[in-house]
Amino acid sequence: MSATATTTEAKPEMITFTEAFSRALHDAMEMDPTVIMLGEDIADEEGGGIFKVTKGLSTKFGGERVRTTPISEQAIVGAAIGASLAGMRPVAEIMLMNFITVPMDQIVNHAAKLRFMSGGQTHVPITIRTRTGAGAGTGGQHSDMLEAWFAHVAGMKVVTPSTPADAYGLLLGCIFDNDPCLFIEDQLTRTQTGPAPVKGEIIKLGKAHIAREGTDVSIVGYGRPIRDAMALAEKLTGEGISVEVVDLRTVSPMDTETVIKSVAKTGRAVVVHEAPRSFGCGAEIVARIQEALYGQLKAPVLRVASRDVTVPFSRVLEAEYLYKGADIEAAVRRTLDTGSRK
Amino acid sequence: MSATATTTEAKPEMITFTEAFSRALHDAMEMDPTVIMLGEDIADEEGGGIFKVTKGLSTKFGGERVRTTPISEQAIVGAAIGASLAGMRPVAEIMLMNFITVPMDQIVNHAAKLRFMSGGQTHVPITIRTRTGAGAGTGGQHSDMLEAWFAHVAGMKVVTPSTPADAYGLLLGCIFDNDPCLFIEDQLTRTQTGPAPVKGEIIKLGKAHIAREGTDVSIVGYGRPIRDAMALAEKLTGEGISVEVVDLRTVSPMDTETVIKSVAKTGRAVVVHEAPRSFGCGAEIVARIQEALYGQLKAPVLRVASRDVTVPFSRVLEAEYLYKGADIEAAVRRTLDTGSRK
């Protein structure tokens, strides 16, 4: 809340990701009294959350609606599910994504399945906010990107933003969606800024976003790497290379149509995510592209991702673990080379 | 143990999957005193396990080495991890795969990572046996194939057999492997039979198996669908279609080399698994094939898998959910058609 930049008439207001998350939660609570929150340390008595995203909310909306919980992730997600069955829209915070290993049963066997198993009699409109990302030197148990697990579970929606404005709109999108949503906040970019969203503007889930139009190659991904892709696209313009950037926004269910349309146009694709390469979401994107566009591709669809190892502590190794902007660039160039060789 | 067929000199001994699992556990305990077991209901006092796989073991090897546990999956996997750090080779049973959602933290944050995070000072040679599979009418919380989650976790090995002999050899392979292995037993084929393995013959992990040689198309997969693929291959011979069947055996880390070699030869591939299609292991296989063989493929790599929904209870719907042998056949024919059209 403190990071809001001062605005003048001319410049658009710039806000951080953290501010965007906070505003979305605040506005959701204001818009709808059924929005409630729970998680470790989230109330103001505890400082408003370890990342301060929920700061001010319990003071404004009351400790009944914004509850600090014990360290009990199963109980947290379970309580969110139960409350949602009784008509609430709970937002549960799982402090870091590695801790989501604890309530997997609640999420996968219950939240994701109750609508189907009840034949539509009940549903679970919960949002699970969590945070993660390597690069902060926190090592093997505090950095994992596990979105591929949830993408593989029917009934779940997986969402992650690449700009503060998207952070705001998509978090609202999750909260007001009628299905269980996993909303992933990136740990590394939390203080980065972008233009502020329009208050109350919800981004509906399920649609990919052409973050930048281009004609030579499509970069497809979500979250932090989209920011690298945008920078790269800008850089390559100078060389006359036109890059299209497709931000999935909703990782799953995936908006295949938008992806395929883009790659059908450019004929080339590079898929990127921070999670380790193997069995990651990138594989699914690749599989769908080649299924739909076999014979029309000018190059193999390349993947850029982090290494298939545990996230190391030492910065030297952590940097080696992580996907890099340079990897995206190399992949894009390789893709373009393949194309011209044909 | 009761299902052993009577053998004559001529015919090879035929055994069921259940018998193969049992024999592997028995022989491992006999071969190595550090092999110990734990899980719900597994001792003979409790009838030797709900699926009778561990029947006889506690009586023969003692209740200290084969322990029935409380219903506490976190404690089960944790105890296996701890004992393995102290030099044992524990085999933990998680009765059904949906219950593996409970000990995810122990498996993912600990078993898979301790070797790396300790810089190789410790390692976790545990085997987690679990069982699953749709088609038995047990509904949404007792049928899931979740192998893709574990394949995405560096440090884990994921193994599943397609014949009783493989079941025996691969289970021994897991037990005597020095890393944490998830061994998946199929619920539907448990009473199906195949030639008995040679006692003590371990199948080392990490190598795919050409289950059948062929020249026109490769079917790549693992577990139960391999049995469908073999039947289909046999059937298509009559039409002069030569199908190669590649059984990964170790799903992860995947033996990419063998897969690529096969598809390089046939030029066509159909990938199959029981798990829901989206973000499943099949996507990774497809991605690797197209990365390696772009321009050499005669058709897009097709995937056959189950539907992206919760496993339904009603048999009518459950059958609709499940991948089918006919789907594999259709995909193979489509692949061949594409090829001939080019």
Added chain:
Amino acid sequence: MSTPTFTPQVLLEVWRKARQINLIDEKFRGLLRSGRLAAVYYSPRGQEILAAAMGVHLQPTDYLVTTYRGIHDQLAKGIPLKPLFAEYYAKATGACKGKGGPMHITHPETGVMVTTGIVGSGLPIANGLAWASQLKKDGRVTLVTFGDGASNIGAFHEALNMAGLWKLPVIFLCQNNLYGESSKYEKCTSVDHIGERAASYKMPGVTVDGNDAEAMWRASADAVARARAGEGPTLIEAKTFRFMGHYFGDPGAYIPKEEYEAHLAKDPMPKTRAAVLASGIATEADLEKYDAEVNAKIEEALQFAADSPFPDVGEIDIDVYGAAA
């Protein structure tokens, strides 16, 4: 707590609920044995009285979270027979359109909110239902039932701790039938009485004879009154026995004969029936008439289930996601 009176009228009411469960359970086992029903089935035989003695205290608007072995709880809560039976029959007219099945019965109109097949998982969810009631001040009570084995899983602990802290209007009813699948209570549970575990959560905990209609009815009355009054949760351990094995088809060979017979002698059904007759509130003829009435309803519902169509194949893609809000 005021001590309500366990009148013969109440006893009869408990008996009638329990007897309905009992007759349906017998019917289902017969159908399964003859192959006319093919479904996973976890008999509640032995646990009818405790479910009924709790059930009579609940309103239709109260919430229930139960397990695979939950048909007695569902019936005690008032679920109608037709959608229940049709769900067992995997039919389109089933409570869940045949998509959930016996392990996942849901019927919000009668407060049957969740039936789970995962041991212990209902408890955290029950807290959430109770939390919603607390926020809305709607006076509802949430009942969650589970087995003795479930008291050893982490979700139990997390849920009771949270409920104790938040003073949620929830009742944790542990139905201690002395076995979890084929494992004996003592082999898995490191406490003499699960009711004692309440002390870890600053929560009242009681251990009652679940086969004793009056004791169970009193314990339930207290817990419901406490929850309703906003005084927080209660853990009730109801001691009972599971007569029919873990699942239908389990011969239960791991239960020693003498043990089984000792429990048979304490079977709550004949005992309670005798108590009803002794109280003078009903005659043999009255009870037989009731049985006949229930049996008629059962037959009617079975016919409905049998006659109903299977779900349309197109149902596979429905209820995976909802429409956006």
Added chain:
Amino acid sequence: MSTPTFTPQVLLEVWRKARQINLIDEKFRGLLRSGRLAAVYYSPRGQEILAAAMGVHLQPTDYLVTTYRGIHDQLAKGIPLKPLFAEYYAKATGACKGKGGPMHITHPETGVMVTTGIVGSGLPIANGLAWASQLKKDGRVTLVTFGDGASNIGAFHEALNMAGLWKLPVIFLCQNNLYGESSKYEKCTSVDHIGERAASYKMPGVTVDGNDAEAMWRASADAVARARAGEGPTLIEAKTFRFMGHYFGDPGAYIPKEEYEAHLAKDPMPKTRAAVLASGIATEADLEKYDAEVNAKIEEALQFAADSPFPDVGEIDIDVYGAAA
């Protein structure tokens, strides 16, 4: 249990272990403040005495499982300074070659088997180490330490139940520093004393003043003796306080000033130092000499860490999988 004597010699031994922890902690905080060390750090300030009073009972062959806030436990267990410091410095000479870091210190030679960053996860693993000892009859004891907050997570419950049933040689040491991150004990934990929770597992449970060297030493002696004798596990709750916020950089603004000051008055370090001097076993000069010795070793180890190379980039692919057996 026989009651061993808490001699001045023992008191001095405890002091020395605690003081080493204390000096290293102070040094690290200085380095972090000045930016010469950049690492996640969870200060054990306030918890030195309890760790030391337990540590003196343990053999190098005994096992320790601890947490991110575990440097005091590791030092009390006898981990050497060089590989420990080098790991904080992310160097190739670190205990874990720089791959694990502060939250994942491992040093099997001194029995430091697991350091976990996941709340409560150490307890199930400790059971396994203890189970192995029980099977091998090697007489080892496993100590697992965790916070008050951790006592509310499911893994705690599952682990204590299993340990109670199997009579494992394990000690569950809950270091109740009254906060879990920024959350107060009472807001998260529904029992007055975590030691009471042992009753749920037929396990002895004690609550002691962790700031009292003698009380802590006695409780530890009993628990170690019990485990060593094969009599099973113990839950010890050691009441203490966390003076330095949750992580280095946490200003701890959520702790009321009066509360903080009340605890400062009970700071175990000055209190124990005074007791050592009062006992006559050592003089001011002796203690200062010890400090100087420790500080010299600290400097030496820091120099070692600073001079050591970072891991080779090729390490990224090593230790992911081992060679097949």
